[in-house]
Amino acid sequence: MQVRIVPSILSADLTRLGEQVREADLGGADRIQIDVMDGRFVPNITFGPKIVEAVRRSALEMFLEAHLMIVEPERHIESFAEAGADMIIVHAEATVHLHRAIQLMKQAGVKAGVALNPATPLVSVEEVIPDIDLLLLMTVNPGWGGQDFIRSSVSRIQRARRMIDTHNPRCNLEVDGGIYGDPDHNTALDAVRAGADTLVAGSAVYKHPGGVAAGIKALREAVSFVGMI
Numbered sequence: 001m002q003v004r005i006v007p008s009i010l011s012a013d014l015t016r017l018g019e020q021v022r023e024a025d026l027g028g029a030d031r032i033q034i035d036v037m038d039g040r041f042v043p044n045i046t047f048g049p050k051i052v053e054a055v056r057r058s059a060l061e062m063f064l065e066a067h068l069m070i071v072e073p074e075r076h077i078e079s080f081a082e083a084g085a086d087m088i089i090v091h092a093e094a095t096v097h098l099h100r101a102i103q104l105m106k107q108a109g110v111k112a113g114v115a116l117n118p119a120t121p122l123v124s125v126e127e128v129i130p131d132i133d134l135l136l137l138m139t140v141n142p143g144w145g146g147q148d149f150i151r152s153s154v155s156r157i158q159r160a161r162r163m164i165d166t167h168n169p170r171c172n173l174e175v176d177g178g179i180y181g182d183p184d185h186n187t188a189l190d191a192v193r194a195g196a197d198t199l200v201a202g203s204a205v206y207k208h209p210g211g212v213a214a215g216i217k218a219l220r221e222a223v224s225f226v227g228m229i
């Protein structure tokens, strides 16, 4: 199984978002992530369902993940699904009723993802691993792009990989934040070696000096010899 590369639009040039999404699509991205922030669950405010609609119009066939860094995400699942998201990712810390939120995602016809902030114990989601399509481990404290990878994430990824292999091997293990493929700063390789199979990258793609396709290519090459089959 090849590692999935998922550019997040937070670091894209929003004055030409459609072009930037198409560049990622043409550059071989496996998915696009829309970083939704409400200014309460995280300090920053970003996008809502209208941006998901715009991204969907820009890349009709692209798999879109809506990463809801918002409180009470269950109130917004239907609107993000209707906007065109293929997967919705909610934070376990942001809802009292995580199992119900997963049920709502399935009823809305989208794949169900659950995200954890760096300090949240993995055991808090162990009960729902059999029910989800993706577990996202934040490798930065969410809110902004361009932050440094939290080194202690490596052992979390290893433990999450064991939990997924035990309870639901089809569940994707995604990481998000500070993922780079530079030879002297290869956090992408660290994450994949630890067991991640899906890499979200904003700055490494949209701030790459060679452009979007080069950023995606660099990430793919950075992990290519891990031999994910």
Ligand code: DX5
Residues within 6 Å of the ligand: 008, 010, 011, 035, 067, 140, 141, 142, 143, 144, 145, 146, 147, 176, 177, 178, 179, 200, 201, 202, 203, 204
């Ligand atoms: C949460 C944001 C970022 C973004 C990736 O802070 O959602 O994690 O996706 O940012 P980079 O790849 O620039 O660290």
